C-alpha cells in the first residue's frame with residue numbers, strides 16, 4: 001500500500017512539507033456536508049455506515065487534506081455508558097445529566113455493543129478511501145467526556161458542577177473517570193482492530209482546571225488510553241486544550257504527538273513539550289474568517305518553524321467553526337502544499 005505523507009511523518013521521516021488536516025474538517029464548513037444535512041440529521045449521518053463513510057471522505061476531495069478523521073462524536077461513549085442522548089434542533093442533549101441523579105455511578109451501565117455501528121463505518125471507510133489517505137480514529141478524553149456527562153449539554157460552558165466534583169467528591173469523580181476510561185480503551189482498541197492509522201484523544205476542556213490538578217488527577221486516565229493504543233502499535237495524538245504551562249509536565253509515554261491549541265505560539269510549545277514527542281497545530285481557526293492576505297501572513301510565520309521541525313502535523317489550534325468560507329480552508333491546504341519548507 002502507498003504510504004501518504006501523514007504516515008511517513010508519524011514514522012519519523014523528514015518529509016518535504018508538514019502533512020495537513022483540520023479538526024472538525026467534515027461537519028462544519030463544507031458545502032457538500034451542509035447539502036447532505038438538508039436530507040439527513042446529524043444522527044442519521046453518523047449512524048449509517050455508508051453515509052458516515054461518505055462524510056468522512058468529503059474533506060479529502062473538497063479540501064485536499066492528507067488525512068481523514070472518522071465522522072462520529074465524542075458523545076457516543078456517554079451513550080454507550082447508558083446515558084440517553086437525543087439530537088435536537090439545537091444540538092445534542094442528555095435527557096438527564098449526572099448532576100441531577102442521586103447515584104450517578106449506579107445509573108451507568110456500559111454496553112459496548114452500542115458502539116458497533118461505528119466499526120462498520122470504519123470498515124466502509126477503509127473499503128472506499130484512497131490507499132494513501134490514512135484514517136484517524138478518536139475519542140473524547142475522560143475529563144471532557146465527564147464535563148458533558150455531569151453538567152449536560154447546552155447549559156453551562158464552564159461546567160461548574162463537573163469541575164467542583166473534582167474537589168468535592170474526588171472518589172466519585174475517579175469512579176466516573178475510570179468508567180469512561182475503561183470503555184474508551186475498549187472502543188479505541190476496536191478502532192485499531194478495524195485498521196485506523198492514528199488515534200486522537202480530544203481533551204477540549206483541559207483549560208477549565210489548574211494544570212497541576214490536571215496532571216495529577218486526570219492525566220493518569222489519559223495515559224491509560226494512550227498506552228493501550230500505543231502498545232497496539234498505533235500512534236496517538238493528544239489535544240489538551242488550554243493546558244498551558246502543564247505542557248512542560250508531559251512525558252514521552254503520554255502520546256506520540258501533542259496537539260497545541262492557538263493560545264501557545266508553536267515555537268514556545270516546542271520548548272515546553274519533550275523533544276521525543278511530535279507536535280500538531282496550531283492555527284487559530286478564527287483567522288479563516290479574515291481575508292486571504294491576513295491568513296497568508298500568518299502562514300508565513302510557520303515557515304521557519306517547519307524548516308527546523310519535521311515531527312509536526314499542520315492543523316488548527318481547535319476545531320473549525322461554522323461560517324468559515326470553504327475557499328479559505330482550501331487556501332490553507334494549497335499554501336501548505338506549495339510553500340518552500342526548506343527541508
Ligand code: CP3
Pocket residue numbers: 023024025026027028037042069070071072073074075091092138144153202204318319
Ligand atoms: O469533521 C468532523 O466533524 C469530524 C467528526 C467530529 C464531530 N465531533 C462531529 C460533530 C469530531 C471529531 C467531534 C469531536 C467533538 N465532539 C469534540 C472534540 C473536539 C472539539 O471541537 O472540541 C467535542 C467537545 C464534541 C461534543 C459535541 N458534539 C458538542 C458539544 C456538539 C454540539 C455543539 C456543536 O459543536 O455543534 C456536538 C455535535 C457535533 N459533532 C456536530 C458535528 C458535525 C454538529 C451536529 C449538527 O450538525 O447539528
